[in-house]
Amino acid sequence: MKTAAAPPTRQDGAVPDREALHAIQKKIQACIQCGTCTASCPNEFAMDLTPRRLWRMVLMGETDAIFTSQTFTLCSACYSCTLRCPRGLPLTEAMHDLKQMAFRGHMSRYKPSTAFYGHFMNTIRRHGRIRETEFISRYFLTMTPSKPMLPLSYTGLGFKLFRKGKMAIEYPFAAPGKRSLEKIFQKVESMEASA
Amino acid sequence: MSYLYYPGCSLTGTAREYDLSTRAVMDAMGVPLTELEEWTCCGASAAEACSELLSLALPAINLAIAEGMDARQDVMIPCSACYLNLKKTAETMRQDPLTRDRVNTVLAENDLTVKGTAKVRHLLDVLATDLGADAIRDKVTVDLSHLTIAPYYGCQCLRPYPVFDDPEEPRSMEPLIRATGARIHPWQMGAKCCGASHMNTKMDVALELVHAILQAARGADAIVTVCPMCQMNLEAYQDKIARRYGDVSSVTILYLPQLIGMAFGLSDEALGLELNLAVNNHFRSKRKAAVNA
Numbered sequence: 001m002k003t004a005a006a007p008p009t010r011q012d013g014a015v016p017d018r019e020a021l022h023a024i025q026k027k028i029q030a031c032i033q034c035g036t037c038t039a040s041c042p043n044e045f046a047m048d049l050t051p052r053r054l055w056r057m058v059l060m061g062e063t064d065a066i067f068t069s070q071t072f073t074l075c076s077a078c079y080s081c082t083l084r085c086p087r088g089l090p091l092t093e094a095m096h097d098l099k100q101m102a103f104r105g106h107m108s109r110y111k112p113s114t115a116f117y118g119h120f121m122n123t124i125r126r127h128g129r130i131r132e133t134e135f136i137s138r139y140f141l142t143m144t145p146s147k148p149m150l151p152l153s154y155t156g157l158g159f160k161l162f163r164k165g166k167m168a169i170e171y172p173f174a175a176p177g178k179r180s181l182e183k184i185f186q187k188v189e190s191m192e193a194s195a
Numbered sequence: 196m197s198y199l200y201y202p203g204c205s206l207t208g209t210a211r212e213y214d215l216s217t218r219a220v221m222d223a224m225g226v227p228l229t230e231l232e233e234w235t236c237c238g239a240s241a242a243e244a245c246s247e248l249l250s251l252a253l254p255a256i257n258l259a260i261a262e263g264m265d266a267r268q269d270v271m272i273p274c275s276a277c278y279l280n281l282k283k284t285a286e287t288m289r290q291d292p293l294t295r296d297r298v299n300t301v302l303a304e305n306d307l308t309v310k311g312t313a314k315v316r317h318l319l320d321v322l323a324t325d326l327g328a329d330a331i332r333d334k335v336t337v338d339l340s341h342l343t344i345a346p347y348y349g350c351q352c353l354r355p356y357p358v359f360d361d362p363e364e365p366r367s368m369e370p371l372i373r374a375t376g377a378r379i380h381p382w383q384m385g386a387k388c389c390g391a392s393h394m395n396t397k398m399d400v401a402l403e404l405v406h407a408i409l410q411a412a413r414g415a416d417a418i419v420t421v422c423p424m425c426q427m428n429l430e431a432y433q434d435k436i437a438r439r440y441g442d443v444s445s446v447t448i449l450y451l452p453q454l455i456g457m458a459f460g461l462s463d464e465a466l467g468l469e470l471n472l473a474v475n476n477h478f479r480s481k482r483k484a485a486v487n488a
């Protein structure tokens with residue numbers, strides 16, 4: 001008798017399964033691999049897969065190739081490819097979809113981006129508006145074990161902003177304020193969990 | 196003409212001078228702004244990287260507030276990222292009833308309902324389309340004709356919605372800048388990306404993009420921007436870029452309403468000029484000469 005396989009777990013680093021790509025595949029189905037997206041992308045020089053190749057990987061369901069690549073995290077949402085794609089495909093939106101999959105999967109190789117966005121979202125969840133000091137301190141706290149020098153890249157700027165009174169000296173763990181979006185976030189989470 | 200006004204988070208913090216100068220210029224032109232009551236964050240570039248539903252619900256909260264205040268007034272937004280988030284959400288709410296229902300299920304938690312009827316406008320659109328260069332020229336008291344200005348548009352006020360300008364070769368700022376008396380710096384970088392939030396997560400990539408923009412601005416007395424993220428990327432890392440590439444010197448970076456306000460003779464305090472991170476001595480002395488002329 002075969003022993004029942006352990007239920008699949010979503011650990012850190014687990015690559016999403018192929019089905020998860022279906023919605024994105026539908027959006028970009030009409031791609032003709034012309035390369036206009038690649039030629040339009042200001043970040044292409046830093047990407048390991050060109051945008052055109054990334055869309056090919058998405059259409060072929062190559063989740064391993066997609067989620068070892070940094071390409072989608074290098075999209076700065078300039079919308080040039082979306083504007084120019086001869087098939088009119090919503091490419092920037094598809095990049096966001098991939099970012100969302102990486103965010104939900106807690107994949108550590110995307111941590112600089114996902115930690116940054118995650119802390120940003122938690123700050124507005126608690127306060128309704130961004131509190132820059134709280135958000136940046138928490139981001140650096142998360143990042144310093146792997147990138148201890150990271151805060152130093154920004155200290156000069158931090159001092160300048162404090163001096164100009166543009167960043168308040170505020171306690172990074174303040175209690176949620178009156179504009180808290182806690183109920184909104186909870187509702188979204190429950191709707192997304194049941195989707 | 197009057198507008199509902201959504202400043203967004205940056206304009207209450209790191210971009211306070213954009214808020215000050217926008218209000219000051221609108222006031223000088225006799226255009227009343229009514230700030231949205233109890234507005235909240237639009238999600239910036241973070242929500243869309245985390246959750247599709249949140250990336251619509253967060254802007255929708257503010258659309259619902261605007262619709263509840265005055266359906267006849269357009270919502271004016273100076274930040275390009277906020278503008279695109281609210282604009283995209285308004286379009287989606289109008290065109291996609293299923294998604295609108297989902298978003299309204301979320302908004303019910305805060306007793307709000309969104310219809311998508313609010314008309315979302317970028318500050319540059321309002322200046323270029325509704326007010327126009329002539330209205331600016333009428334108010335000019337300080338001659339800025341010795342200044343050469345590089346107009347920088349960035350991405351999200353132009354793309355993906357080509358509302359008031361050519362999304363690849365924008366020109367809408369040029370008549371406004373000329374109306375102040377200043378000349379236009381000819382360049383091709385006005386619609387190129389500054390790297391946006393890469394400056395926080397992929398700094399080397401953003402520095403490369405900003406370097407190309409600063410380099411192309413050589414010969415201009417200042418770059419003007421219409422977005423707090425563009426402004427911060429262009430002004431705050433100039434020392435680092437100069438050290439790394441060795442071929443750019445400091446460039447003054449201003450918000451468009453700060454330039455217009457200077458031509459109107461508004462004070463440095465009113466325009467928040469002491470808050471800018473990159474106003475160099477070259478620019479200061481040229482400006483002094485203009486005021487004393």
Ligand code: SF4
Nearest residue numbers: 031032034035037085
């Ligand atoms: S521009 Fe559009 S059609 Fe051409 S390769 Fe890119 S996604 Fe495919």
Ligand code: SF4
Nearest residue numbers: 041075076078079081
């Ligand atoms: S939207 Fe993203 S992928 Fe498309 S051209 Fe711009 S940076 Fe590149």
